[in-house]
Amino acid sequence: xxxxxxxxxxxxxxxxxxxxxxxxxxxxxxxxxxxxxxxxxxxxxxxxxxxxxxxxxxxxxxxxxxxxxxxxxxxxxxxxxxxxxxxxxxxxxxxxxxxxxxxxxxxxxxxxxxxxxxxxxxxxxxxxxxxxxxxxxxxxxxxxxxxxxxxxxxxxxxxxxxxxxxxxxxxxxxxxxxxxxxxxxxxxxxxxxxxxxxxxxxxxxxxxxxxxxxxxxxxxxxxxxxxxxxxxxxxxxxxxxxxxxxxxxxxxxxxxxxxxxxxxxxxxxxxxxxxxxxxxxxxxxxxxxxxxxxxxxxxxxxxxxxxxxxxxxxxxxxxxxxxxxxxxxxxxxxxxxxxxxxxxxxxxxxxxxxxxxxxxxxxxxxxxxxxxxxxxxxxxxxxxxxxxxxxxxxxxxxxxxxxxxxxxxxxxxxxxxxxxxxxxxxxxxxxxxxxxxxxxxxxxxxxxxxxxxxxxxxxxxxxxxxxxxxxxxxxxxxxxxxxxxxxxxxxxxxxxxxxxxxxxxxxxxxxxxxxxx
Amino acid sequence: xxxxxxxxxxxxxxxxxxxxxxxxxxxxxxxxxxxxxxxxxxxxxxxxxxxxxxxxxxxxxxxxxxxxxxxxxxxxxxxxxxxxxxxxxxxxxxxxxxxxxxxxxxxxxxxxxxxxxxxxxxxxxxxxxxxxxxxxxxxxxxxxxxxxxxxxxxxxxxxxxxxxxxxxxxxxxxxxxxxxxxxxxxxxxxxxxxxxxxxxxxxxxxxxxxxxxxxxxxxxxxxxxxxxxxxxxxxxxxxxxxxxxxxxxxxxxxxxxxxxxxxxxxxxxxxxxxxxxxxxxxxxxxxxxxxxxxxxxxxxxxxxxxxxxxxxxxxxxxxxxxxxxxxxxxxxxxxxxxxxxxxxxxxxxxxxxxxxxxxxxxxxxxxxxxxxxxxxxxxxxxxxxxxxxxxxxxxxxxxxxxx
Ligand SMILES: Nc1nc2c(ncn2[C@@H]2O[C@H](COP(=O)(O)OP(=O)(O)O)[C@@H](O)[C@H]2O)c(=O)[nH]1
Ligand SMILES: Nc1ncnc2c1ncn2[C@@H]1O[C@H](COP(=O)(O)OP(=O)(O)O)[C@@H](O)[C@H]1O
Ligand SMILES: [Mg+2]
Ligand SMILES: [Mg+2]
Numbered sequence: 034x035x036x037x038x039x040x041x042x043x044x045x046x047x048x049x050x051x052x053x054x055x056x057x058x059x060x061x062x063x064x065x066x067x068x069x070x071x072x073x074x075x076x077x078x079x080x081x082x083x084x085x086x087x088x089x090x091x092x093x094x095x096x097x098x099x100x101x102x103x104x105x106x107x108x109x110x111x112x113x114x115x116x117x118x119x120x121x122x123x124x125x126x127x128x129x130x131x132x133x134x135x136x137x138x139x140x141x142x143x144x145x146x147x148x149x150x151x152x153x154x155x156x157x158x159x160x161x162x163x164x165x166x167x168x169x170x171x172x173x174x175x176x177x178x179x180x181x182x183x184x185x186x187x188x189x190x191x192x193x194x195x196x197x198x199x200x201x202x203x204x205x206x207x208x209x210x211x212x213x214x215x216x217x218x219x220x221x222x223x224x225x226x227x228x229x230x231x232x233x234x235x236x237x238x239x240x241x242x243x244x245x246x247x248x249x250x251x252x253x254x255x256x257x258x259x260x261x262x263x264x265x266x267x268x269x270x271x272x273x274x275x276x277x278x279x280x281x282x283x284x285x286x287x288x289x290x291x292x293x294x295x296x297x298x299x300x301x302x303x304x305x306x307x308x309x310x311x312x313x314x315x316x317x318x319x320x321x322x323x324x325x326x327x328x329x330x331x332x333x334x335x336x337x338x339x340x341x342x343x344x345x346x347x348x349x350x351x352x353x354x355x356x357x358x359x360x361x362x363x364x365x366x367x368x369x370x371x372x373x374x375x376x377x378x379x380x381x382x383x384x385x386x387x388x389x390x391x392x393x394x395x396x397x398x399x400x401x402x403x404x405x406x407x408x409x410x411x412x413x414x415x416x417x418x419x420x421x422x423x424x425x426x427x428x429x430x431x432x433x434x435x436x437x438x439x440x441x442x443x444x445x446x447x448x449x450x451x452x453x454x455x456x457x458x459x460x461x462x463x464x465x466x467x468x469x470x471x472x473x474x475x476x477x478x479x480x481x482x483x484x485x486x487x488x489x490x491x492x493x494x495x496x497x498x499x500x501x502x503x504x505x506x507x508x509x510x511x512x513x514x515x516x517x518x519x520x521x522x523x524x525x526x527x528x529x530x531x532x533x534x535x536x537x538x539x540x541x542x543x544x545x546x547x548x549x550x
Numbered sequence: 551x552x553x554x555x556x557x558x559x560x561x562x563x564x565x566x567x568x569x570x571x572x573x574x575x576x577x578x579x580x581x582x583x584x585x586x587x588x589x590x591x592x593x594x595x596x597x598x599x600x601x602x603x604x605x606x607x608x609x610x611x612x613x614x615x616x617x618x619x620x621x622x623x624x625x626x627x628x629x630x631x632x633x634x635x636x637x638x639x640x641x642x643x644x645x646x647x648x649x650x651x652x653x654x655x656x657x658x659x660x661x662x663x664x665x666x667x668x669x670x671x672x673x674x675x676x677x678x679x680x681x682x683x684x685x686x687x688x689x690x691x692x693x694x695x696x697x698x699x700x701x702x703x704x705x706x707x708x709x710x711x712x713x714x715x716x717x718x719x720x721x722x723x724x725x726x727x728x729x730x731x732x733x734x735x736x737x738x739x740x741x742x743x744x745x746x747x748x749x750x751x752x753x754x755x756x757x758x759x760x761x762x763x764x765x766x767x768x769x770x771x772x773x774x775x776x777x778x779x780x781x782x783x784x785x786x787x788x789x790x791x792x793x794x795x796x797x798x799x800x801x802x803x804x805x806x807x808x809x810x811x812x813x814x815x816x817x818x819x820x821x822x823x824x825x826x827x828x829x830x831x832x833x834x835x836x837x838x839x840x841x842x843x844x845x846x847x848x849x850x851x852x853x854x855x856x857x858x859x860x861x862x863x864x865x866x867x868x869x870x871x872x873x874x875x876x877x878x879x880x881x882x883x884x885x886x887x888x889x890x891x892x893x894x895x896x897x898x899x900x901x902x903x904x905x906x907x908x909x910x911x912x913x914x915x916x917x918x919x920x921x922x923x924x925x926x927x928x929x930x931x932x933x934x935x936x937x938x939x940x941x942x943x944x945x946x947x948x949x950x951x952x953x
Contacts (some may be wrong), residue, residue, distance in 0.1 A: 475591050520651060524790065527594035527763075530633060530678050530782035532856055540791035541848040549795040 051240060054135040055233060056080045056128075056160070058153045059117070060109075061143020061172060061222070063092045068226040070094075070543055074234060077546075080131045082156060083149045084120045085109040091529055091536035093544060096131055100124045100152055106197065113514060115183050117151020128159050133391025137164040137240065139233050140197070144186035145174035154192040161196060169197040170229050175205045199355070201232060201266060228287070232266050235351040239305050239337065253353070265296060270349035276308075277320035280350045285327065296327045299354040307339040308348040320350060556583075558620060559924025560608070561629040561737060562720060564593050564786060565879060567607050568921035569615035571623065574929050580754060585913055586615025595763035595782045596737075598633030598719050605723050612727065625730035627924045629737040630720050633763045633782030635677065635712040643704040653686065653695045657703050665707040667866070675714040677736055682706040682774035708775040710736050733931065738766035738778055740923035743930070744903035745875050746770065751830070754870035757901075758857070758890070759920060760880035762786050765853055766920075769866055776866040781857060785880045788849050790948045795845045796837055807883075812843050813850055814885035850886060854893040873897035877916040888890030 055078055057066035063081045070076045070093045072149045081094035086107040089097045100108070101120025110116040121128070131137060138160040142149035153169065164325055171190060174182040194200045239253065270276075285296075296302060304324065306317050317338060325456025328334070524530075524538040531537070535544060542549050555574040561567065569586040582872030588611035616623055644657055644663025662679055670676070684692040686700040695703055721731050742757045752773035759766040762785045768778040785807070792811075793803035810824045823836040861867045873896045876886055881900045890898035902914050903922040913922065 135815065394885075405619075457861065524594065524786075527597070527599060528633075528782075531781075532781065533859075537781075537787065537852075538790075540787075540794050540845070541852045542791060542795055542845055545848060547848060549845055 051137060052133070052135045053078050053137045053139070053237060054132060054165075055139040055141060055239075056082055056131070056156060057092070058082050058121075058140060058142040058150030059146055059155055060085065060088050061146070062141045062149060062153075063088055063094070064222065065141040065170070065226050065229045066092060066094050067539070068223075068230040069233060069235075072230045072234060074230075074237075075544075075546075082121070082124070082128065082131075082152065084117065084152075090271055091531060091539075093539050095535070098124055098127045098131055098149065110151065112185075113147045114189065116149035117148040118148075118155055119151075120148070120433075121152035121155035126158060128156055132163045132165065134162050135163070135165050138163075139165065139236075139312050140169040140171075140193075141229055141233070142169070143172045143174075144189045145172075145182035146177060146185075150185045150189035154189060154196055157193055157196040161198075161511055167197045167199075169200045170203070170232060171200060172203045172205050172225055178205075203228060229492050231268050235266075235268050235305070236353070238307070238339070238341075239303070239353075259416050265299065265352070265354040267352040268349065270347045272346040272348070277316045277350075278323060280348050281320050281323055284350050284352050295333075296352075296354060297329050298386060299328065299472040301333040301335060302328055302352060302354040303324065303335040303337075305337045305339060305351045306348065307341055307351075308522055309342060309344040309346060312338075312340060312344075312348055316348060320348075324350075324352070339433065379395070380477055427518075463474070555949055557919050557925050557928035558615070558621075558623050558626045559613070559629070560626040560724065561740075561921040561924065562593060562598065562604065562608060562723070563590055563629075563631075563761050563920070564596055564784060565761065566590050566917065567611040568918060569611045569623070569626070570918070570921045570925050571615050571619035571621050572922075572925035572929075574932065578929075580915065580925055580929055582925070583621060584615055584617075584619025584893070585918065585921070586611045588614060593763070595633060595784070595786075596761070596766075596780065597634075597716055597763075598723055601719070601723060604898065605726060608723060609727055612729070624728065625732050626724060627733050627735055627740075627928045628720055628724055628731055628922055629740055629920050630712065630734050631716055631761070631766050631780055632712065632716055633764065633780050633945070634674075634716055635710060635736060635778075635780045636674075636880070637708060637710045638668075639682070639708050639776065640668055640707060641664070641704055641706045643702060643949070645702050648777065651699050651701065653698050653700055653703055653882070655696060658696060658705075661703050661705040662707065665705060666709065668709075670709075670711045672715075673713055673715065674711045675717060676709060676711050677717065677893045678708075678710040678732065680708045680739075680775045681709055682776070684774075706774075708778065708907075709712065710739070711776055732928065735924055735927050736766070736768075736778065737761075737920040737923075738768040738780075739775070740918040740921075740927050741766070741877055742768050742770070743923040743926035745877050745901045745919055745923070746872075748773065750872045750875075751871045753906065754866075755872040756861070756867065756870050756894075756896075758874060758876050758885075759878040760784055760853070760876065761878040761917075761920075765857065766855060766878075767861075769867050769870065770828045771869045777861060777864060779860070781853065781860075783849075783853050784878075788846055788880065789847050790885075791849050792842065796842070798826065798835070805847065806837065806842065810837075810839070810842060811846050812884040813847050813889050814842060815840070815847050817885075818843065828881070846883065847889065850880075850883070850889055851897045852895060854890055858894055867894075867896075870896065870923060875901040877901050878917040879917040881916040 055066065055069065056073070057063045057079065060083065063083055066076075066079045069079065071276035076093055077095045079094040080096045082096060082098040082100055083089045083091055083092075084100045084105040084107075086099060088109075101110075101116070101123050104119045104123055105116055140153055140157055140160070142153040144150050144153070149171075153171070157167055157169060161415055171186075171193060173186050173190065176183070190200070190202060198244060203225055205222075236253065254464065267284035267287035269280040269286070271279035271283065273279045305322070306320060307313075308316070321334075321336070527538075529536050529538055557574060557580075559568075559570045559572070561569075566907040567588045567590045571583045571585070572580045573583055574580055588607045591603070591607050592598060592603030598604045599697065609646055612623055615621075624694050642663070644660045646653065646657065661684075662681075666676060668678060682693050682861050683690065683706050684695045685704040685706075686695050686698050688704075692698065716732060721734060724731050738757060741759045742751070745757050746755050751770040754769075754771045756769045757767065763782070764784050765780075765781040767781070769776050781894050788811075789800060789804045789807055792798070792807055793800045796803065798806070798807075806824065818839040822839045824839050824842065826835040837862055858867075874890050874894055876890055876898060877900070880886065887898045887900055890896075900916060901919070902916040903919050904914065
C-alpha cells in the first residue's frame with residue numbers, strides 16, 4: 034500500500050528555472066525537435082546537430098550545429114557511423130558552447146543511420162563533461178530497415194548507455210504498432226516523434242513545474258538508475274468524469290509500458306500526477322491505488338503532484354521507471370493484467386461527500402453515459418465487472434467493454450481532403466474554455482476503505498457533448514498516441530518551401546516564436 | 551460556330567480548377583460564355599502531385615464548363631505556377647548583314663534567340679520571353695522595329711523559365727483527357743492581363759496573386775514586365791498555421807479562416823471569441839478572435855516581407871506608380887490591402903477581372919483572375935499569331951504583342 038504524504042506544502046516561491054537543453058542529432062533527432070516546438074517547447078532551448086545542412090536549414094531549432102564541416106561537407110553520412118563520429122568530433126567546440134550552462138541535457142536521436150549512431154555518443158560524452166545530467170532518447174530502427182542498421186543501432190545504444198545518465202529507448206517496431214498497419218512509414222515516424230516529444234516534455238515538467246510535492250533530479254535518476262537499462266515510460270491524460278482511471282489506463286497503454294506488466298519488476302517507479310486547480314486529493318488517491326496493483330510491494334514509489342492552471346479540466350499521469358537489462362526484451366503488448374480486481378467505482382452525484390468545491394456539488398447528476406466505469410476485463414468480449422455499489426442511489430453504472438478503450442486514432446491531416454476528415458477529432462476540440470478558477474486541493478475527509486473511495490466529481494464540461502457515442506465519451510484523451518498534424522502538416526507530400534534558409538511550411542508563429550494560445 | 555474565336559482558359563489551381571470559355575468579338579472585346587469549376591485535389595503548391603486525381607478534377611471542371619457554355623471544348627490555354635518558376639531580364643542583339651539595312655521579322659526572331667543564349671539550369675525550359683524594349687542603333691523606345699532602318703537591333707526581354715518535367719506534367723494531365731494544349735502560361739502573367747489596364751502597366755504596378763498553394767507575382771514598369779516569380783506559400787499555409795495553432799482539423803481551420811479570418815490586429819474587443827460551429831455533432835470550441843487574426847497576420851506579413859526583399863534585389867519596385875494589386879482567393883481576407891501598404895509602403899488594393907462583357911458579378915471575384923486572364927492572353931496571342939503558324943510551339947513561344 035502506498036503511503037501518501039500528508040504534509041502538503043503550498044507551492045514554493047517561483048523557483049529559479051533549471052537550465053535545460055535538448056539536442057537533436059541526425060535526421061530523426063531533428064524531426065523530434067520540430068515536433069517538440071509544435072507541442073509548445075521553447076525552441077530557445079533546442080539545438081539541432083546534423084551533418085546534413087539541408088536538414089539543418091529546415092530545422093526550427095534556435096541553434097544549429099553543423100557536424101563535420103571538413104569531414105562530410107554539408108552532406109549526410111550515407112549511413113556510416115564512423116563518419117558521424119568523426120563529424121561530431123570535429124564540431125566538439127561548437128557543441129560544448131551550445132550546451133552552455135545547462136544542468137540537464139536531453140539528447141534525441143534515431144539510431145541506425147550514420148549521424149545519430151556515430152555522433153550521439155560523442156555528443157553525450159561532451160555533454161557529460163560540462164557537468165550536466167544527460168538523458169538520451171533514442172529510437173531503434175524498424176526490423177524492415179535491415180540487419181546492418183539494427184547492428185549499428187545496437188552498438189551505438191550500448192555506447193550511449195555507458196555514457197548517459199539515463200537512456201530511454203524507443204523501439205520503432207513497437208511505435209509502429211500504434212499506427213494502422215497500412216499507414217505509411219511517415220506516420221510511424223510521426224507517431225514515434227509524438228511519443229518522444231511527450232516524454233521529454235513530461236520529464237521537463239516533472240522537474241520544472243512547481244509541484245505540491247516536488248520531484249527533483251535525484252528522484253528522477255533513482256527511477257532511471259539502472260545503467261544498461263530499459264526505460265518504462267507512460268503518459269496519459271483525461272478529462273472524463275473518471276479521469277484518474279482513464280488517465281492511468283492511457284499511461285499503461287503506452288507501448289513503452291508494455292501494458293503495465295513490466296512495472297511489477299521495477300524496483301522504483303516515479304509517478305507524477307498533474308491537474309488543474311480542480312484536482313482533488315481523492316482523485317490522486319484513486320489513481321495511486323489503482324497503480325499500486327501493477328507494482329510489487331517492495332517497489333519504491335517516488336511521487337509528485339502538480340497543480341497547473343493550464344491543465345484545465347485535464348488530469349495527467351506520468352510514469353517513469355526502468356528495468357535491469359536482463360528482462361529487457363519488451364514483448365509485444367498483450368492485454369493481460371496480473372490482477373483483475375475490480376476498480377473502486379467513483380460514486381457520482383450530488384450526494385458525494387462534502388467537497389471543497391461547492392460549484393461541483395451544484396452540478397447536475399452525471400448523465401447515464403458518463404456514469405462510473407468499471408475496470409475493463411481481461412477479455413475483450415467479456416464486459417468488465419460491476420463495481421460494488423457503496424452508497425449509490427444513482428443510476429447503475431454503465432459497463433464499458435474493453436474494446437472501447439482502444440485509442441481512437443486520428444488519421445493525420447496529410448491525407449488528401451476527403452469528406453471523412455470532417456469528422457476527425459483532434460482531442461482538444463471538445464475542450465471547453467475554463468470557467469472560473471476552482472479551489473485548490475484541500476484536505477479531504479479520508480476514507481480508509483480503499484473499495485469505497487470518496488470521489489469529488491471532476492468539473493463537468495459546461496458545454497454538453499451532443500449525444501456522443503458512449504465509447505467516445507469515455508475514452509481518455511490519448512495524447513501520446515494521437516496524431517496531430519506533424520510539423521509540415523498538409524505539406525508533407527510536397528517539396529518543402531525553403532526561402533532565406535527557413536522552412537516556410539512550418540507555421541510562421543512557430544518560427545517567430547509567437548505564442549498563440 | 552467557328553472555333554477559332556473561341557478561347558478556353560484552364561487554371562489548375564491548388565484549391566480549385568477553373569475553366570473559362572470566352573469568345574473573341576470582332577471589336578476586340580471578349581464575351582465570357584461560361585465558367586466551369588471543380589475543387590482541386592492532388593495539387594500541392596501549384597504543382598500536380600497526384601496525377602490520376604488531378605486529372606479527374608480537371609475533367610470534372612471541363613465538363614462543367616461545357617455544360618454551362620454549351621460549347622464543346624477541344625483545346626485550352628493552361629496556366630502554370632509552382633515555386634520552380636523563375637525569371638530574369640536579358641538583352642539580345644543582332645547586327646544586320648552588310649547588304650541589308652531594313653529590320654525584318656527574322657531579325658526579331660534572332661534577337662530573341664540571342665537573348666536566350668544564357669544558361670538556365672539544364673532541366674529547365676523557357677516558358678515566356680516577353681519583350682520589354684527594342685533599341686535600334688542605340689535608340690530607345692522603339693515599339694515595333696520591323697521596317698525600320700538600322701545596323702544593329704537590340705532587345706530587352708523578360709524571360710520566364712521553369713523545370714521542364716513539371717511543366718510537362720501539367721501538359722500531360724490535360725492531353726490525357728484528351729484536350730489540346732494551345733499554350734502554357736504563367737498564371738501571374740495571365741492574371742495581370744485582366745487585373746491591370748494598359749495604362750496601369752505603363753505607370754508601373756505589382757500584381758500579387760495569392761492562391762491556395764502559391765503566391766504568384768509580376769511587376770510592370772513602363773508597360774513592360776520587369777520581375778516575376780512564385781513563392782511557394784499560399785492560403786493553405788494560413789490554414790495549416792491555424793490548424794496547428796488552434797489544434798483544429800484542416801477543414802475547420804479553412805472554414806474558420808474564410809468565414810471569420812481577418813488580417814488586421816487590434817480590432818477585436820478584449821476577449822472577443824468566435825464560436826467554432828459544428829455540424830457533425832461536435833461540441834463547439836471558442837476561439838479568441840485576436841489569436842486567429844494574429845496567426846493569419848503573421849503569415850501574410852512574412853509573405854509580403856519575403857516578397858519585398860526578393861523584389862528589392864532589383865530597383866524596379868521603386869518605379870511602380872500605380873502601386874500594388876492583390877488578387878487570388880486570399881485577397882478576400884479583410885485588411886490584406888492595409889497590411890500590404892504597411893509592408894511595401896506603397897498604395898495597395900484588392901483587384902479582380904473587370905473589363906469583360908458577359909462576366910456576371912459572380913465571376914468578378916479575385917479567385918478567377920488568372921483563369922479569366924488566360925482568355926485575355928489567348929486573345930492577344932491569337933491576334934498576334936501569324937495565320938501560317940505551322941507547328942505549335944509550347945515551349946518558348948514567340949510573339950511580340952503580349953506584355
Ligand atoms: N522517430 C523518428 N525516427 C526516424 C525518423 N527518420 C528516421 N528515423 C529512424 O532513425 C534512424 C536514423 O535515421 P536518420 O536520423 O535519418 O539518420 P542519420 O541522420 O544519419 O542519423 C532510421 O534508421 C530510422 O529508424 C523520424 O522522422 N522520426
Ligand atoms: N472569402 C475568403 N476569405 C479568405 N480566404 C479565402 C476566401 N475565399 C478563398 N480563400 C482562400 O483562397 C485560396 C484559394 O485561392 P485561389 O486563388 O482560388 O487559389 P488557386 O488558384 O491556388 O486554386 C484558399 O486558400 C482559400 O482558403
Ligand atoms: Mg539524415
Ligand atoms: Mg490561382
